[in-house]
Amino acid sequence: MAQQHQLTPSDVPDASGMPMLGLGTWENEDPEQCTESVATALEMGYRHIDTAQAYGNEKAVGDGIKRADVARDDVFLATKVWIENLAAEDVLESTRESMDKLGVDYLDLLYVHWPAGEYDPADTLGALTHLQDEGAIERIGVSNFEPEHLETAQEVCEAPIFANQVEMHPNLQQDELREYCDEEGIELVAYSPLARGTVFDDPALTDIAEKHDASAAQVSLAWLREKDVTAIPKATSEDHISDNWASLALELDDEDIRRIDDIEREDRQVNPPFSPDSW
Numbered sequence: 344m345a346q347q348h349q350l351t352p353s354d355v356p357d358a359s360g361m362p363m364l365g366l367g368t369w370e371n372e373d374p375e376q377c378t379e380s381v382a383t384a385l386e387m388g389y390r391h392i393d394t395a396q397a398y399g400n401e402k403a404v405g406d407g408i409k410r411a412d413v414a415r416d417d418v419f420l421a422t423k424v425w426i427e428n429l430a431a432e433d434v435l436e437s438t439r440e441s442m443d444k445l446g447v448d449y450l451d452l453l454y455v456h457w458p459a460g461e462y463d464p465a466d467t468l469g470a471l472t473h474l475q476d477e478g479a480i481e482r483i484g485v486s487n488f489e490p491e492h493l494e495t496a497q498e499v500c501e502a503p504i505f506a507n508q509v510e511m512h513p514n515l516q517q518d519e520l521r522e523y524c525d526e527e528g529i530e531l532v533a534y535s536p537l538a539r540g541t542v543f544d545d546p547a548l549t550d551i552a553e554k555h556d557a558s559a560a561q562v563s564l565a566w567l568r569e570k571d572v573t574a575i576p577k578a579t580s581e582d583h584i585s586d587n588w589a590s591l592a593l594e595l596d597d598e599d600i601r602r603i604d605d606i607e608r609e610d611r612q613v614n615p616p617f618s619p620d621s622w
Contacts, residue, residue: 352390352417354591358530358573360482361452361506362419364564364591365391366584367534367577374403380579381407385418387588393508393534393575395423395456396441405445420445421452423486423508424467426460426617433461434470438479454484454508458492459617468500475502484508484532489619490523497527508532511572512563513548513603514541514610521570533567536574539612547606551599557590564590566603 356363366384371377377400381392385408394404401422408418422445428437438453453474455467474480482505485496496504507524511517511533524531537560542548548559555562560576564587567574578584595603 350388350588350591352388355388355390356568358571359505360419361530361532361573362389362391363568363573364587365389365393365419365421365573365575367575368392368394368400368404369398369534369577371398371400371403371577371579374400374406376579377403378407378410380584382410383581384578384584384588385411385413387584389584389588390417391419391421391573391575393421393532394445395454396425396428396437397423397456401441401444402446405447409446415447419451420447421454421484422450423454423456424471426457426462429455429461429463429467431463431466431470434467435474438474442479449478450480452482452484452506453480454486454506455488457487457615457617458485458619464495465499468496472500472502482506486534487618490520492619493523493527493529504529506530506532506573508534508575510535510611510613511567512536512538512542513545513566513606514538514608515612516604516606521572525571530573531571532573532575534575535612536567536576537563538610541610541612545606547602551595551602554599555593555595557593558586560586561590561593562595562599562603565593565595566600569595569600 471483484506486508542559542563552559576587
């Protein structure tokens with residue numbers, strides 16, 4: 344398996360100021376492990392870290408950023424406001440609490456985690472705009488939004504919607520959403536880009552991986568990059584963090600891309616009862 348540890352942060356493609364490969368921290372709940380994985384990723388070259396209020400690990404993520412020998416301004420840091428905190432005043436209060444836990448005085452990107460719970464487009468996004476105006480956040484994002492939610496958000500939000508973070512991988516290709524976001528200039532960010540491990544069982548991905556002396560994880564991440572989608576794979580061990588990082592050196596050819604594009608599965612891994620897809 345070819346591993347290219349000489350890759351540097353300058354090798355990471357950039358989407359309007361956001362590194363297109365990041366470290367996801369969902370379900371990385373052990374504080375010391377989370378701190379160590381964040382520090383390991385940053386020292387390896389990652390410059391994009393993603394967390395959320397609901398993950399319960401913002402303090403550990405912040406500790407990992409402090410532990411790494413990387414300047415705060417070189418780290419693209421994103422978190423998400425949970426559905427119970429989406430009333431305007433709660434957005435303001437909980438975001439300041441998140442910043443305190445993370446140990447930072449600004450966030451590069453703040454997401455609405457789901458269009459659910461206390462979400463009200465005008466009030467919620469108005470609060471995010473207020474945070475942006477006062478310099479607490481640099482970009483406004485949403486997560487798990489379908490095109491109809493994005494359309495409403497853009498109508499009521501005074502600031503641009505920078506990104507939409509959704510589940511996306513070769514077994515859930517999000518064609519309609521990708522087309523909409525491309526037309527509207529909204530960055531797509533893929534969580535669960537390895538389909539919670541099921542990419543390792545897909546014959547097309549494993550065949551392509553063998554062809555390139557790579558891993559199926561690297562193939563999935565390289566395919567997303569070819570689609571101009573930012574990926575934030577969750578990883579805790581140094582080996583997995585390194586394997587994902589090495590995906591930056593993998594170049595898929597046209598045949599590889601077509602073969603993955605032809606996968607017609609709709610295998611959603613994350614679908615809570617408040618998800619738009621479950622309505």
